[in-house]
């Protein structure tokens with residue numbers, strides 16, 4: 535029975551559309567840029583304008599999406615968090631200050647995410663189920679992050695990009711949804727979509743990867759992910775739709791990586807929205823819980839040796 539339900543998910547594959555709501559001056563590439571208070575203030579206002587545009591477009595296509603908010607942005611733009619929540623979009627956490635995990639110890643991480651979660655829950659009046667680490671920075675060396683997220687009450691995570699990359703990525707992780715174990719805790723993991731070409735796995739799930747490839751390439755990869763895993767998790771950022779934004783003072787390579795393809799993104803997103811069926815990340819996580827035992831398990835750090843299969847998982 536469980537297997538039959540699983541197969542029906544595979545046939546009806548749906549896209550999980552997500553947005554990481556951060557200001558462009560908070561991204562990893564900008565961390566050493568000296569920016570004025572005016573520049574940063576304008577950058578927050580630009581987030582508001584892009585989110586307003588996203589709201590209108592999603593409404594036009596009747597699509598609901600998952601918005602992972604940086605706490606500092608949500609605090610300034612609480613009216614937008616509230617509006618999205620009222621319109622049945624999902625609100626998730628993306629860190630209070632968008633600090634990557636490699637910059638924090640376990641205590642700092644827990645404080646940062648606890649504040650992020652509390653602010654969002656105060657704004658919407660509802661518990662937050664999902665988390666995405668800034669710069670996909672949950673790595674093999676950070677099993678404590680899973681423990682901490684579990685103890686803070688999260689149900690699912692979307693921080694493991696199963697690819698080879700210079701800054702992030704765990705290439706050995708499964709392509710589709712899986713059970714992520716760290717310490718004594720377990721979370722449901724919804725990884726960004728990839729395209730498997732023989733032994734090569736290409737990132738096509740969002741950000742610079744999605745901006746770089748023409749849409750038809752992303753389509754082929756997304757359709758394969760839907761067929762193979764039942765879901766395709768995509769992620770975008772508000773600044774990726776902001777065509778006339780002032781540019782950060784970056785090196786040539788970083789400038790190319792940050793801004794390539796932005797002028798096509800509004801058109802790409804709208805073409806894309808008409809082609810697929812969509813589901814909120816929290817809804818996908820609930821569906822997956824029904825056949826959780828059949829999902830692959832991926833262990834961080836020494837979790838496997840310590841715990842075997844005796845982990846705590848949260849079912850809803």
Ligand SMILES: [Zn+2]
Pocket residue numbers: 554556628632667668669
């Ligand atoms: Zn981010």
